[in-house]
Amino acid sequence: MNSIRPAQLQNWLQQASDPARPEALPVVLDVREPWELQTASVKPEGFELRHMPMRSIPARYPELDRHHPVACLCHHGARSAQVVQYLESLGFTQVVNIDGGIHAWSQERDPGVPVY
Structure with missing residues (x-):
């Protein structure tokens, strides 16, 4: 499994972007629960932000493109891992975990994101 830290996200976004399809932004898939999103959320800058609670992934994964870059995010990185x-087992080819989750995001990318 590939992992990146929040501080590495910008480099990953640049590598994952398809110059032939500039409108097709990489996806950050937030798998936290709705109450967690209300507590703290990230701003989509250079990526598409999608929310799918972890428990909904088995039913909703077809909404994602198996060959499109996806970076998964949760609170600390365990659920997203x-x-x-799971997505890799289904044939997703460009999926990474955001190690440290939104907690690390607050420390490494945006201190305005509340820590909980």
């Missing part, structure tokens, strides 16, 4: 493994 499980989602990455």
Whole structure:
């Protein structure tokens, strides 16, 4: 499983972007629960932000393109790591875990994101 830290996201976005399809932004898939999104959320800058709670992934993964870059995000990185493994088992080819989750995001990318 591939992982990146929030501080590495910008480099990953640049590498994952398809110059032939500039409108097709990489996806950050937030797998936290709705109450967590209300507590703290990230701003979509250079990526498409999608929310799918972890428990909904088995029913909703067809909404994602198996060959499109997806970076999974949760609170600390454990749930998103499980989602990455699940998506890889389904044939997703460009999926990474955001190690440290939104907690690390607040420390490394945007201190305005509340820590909980």
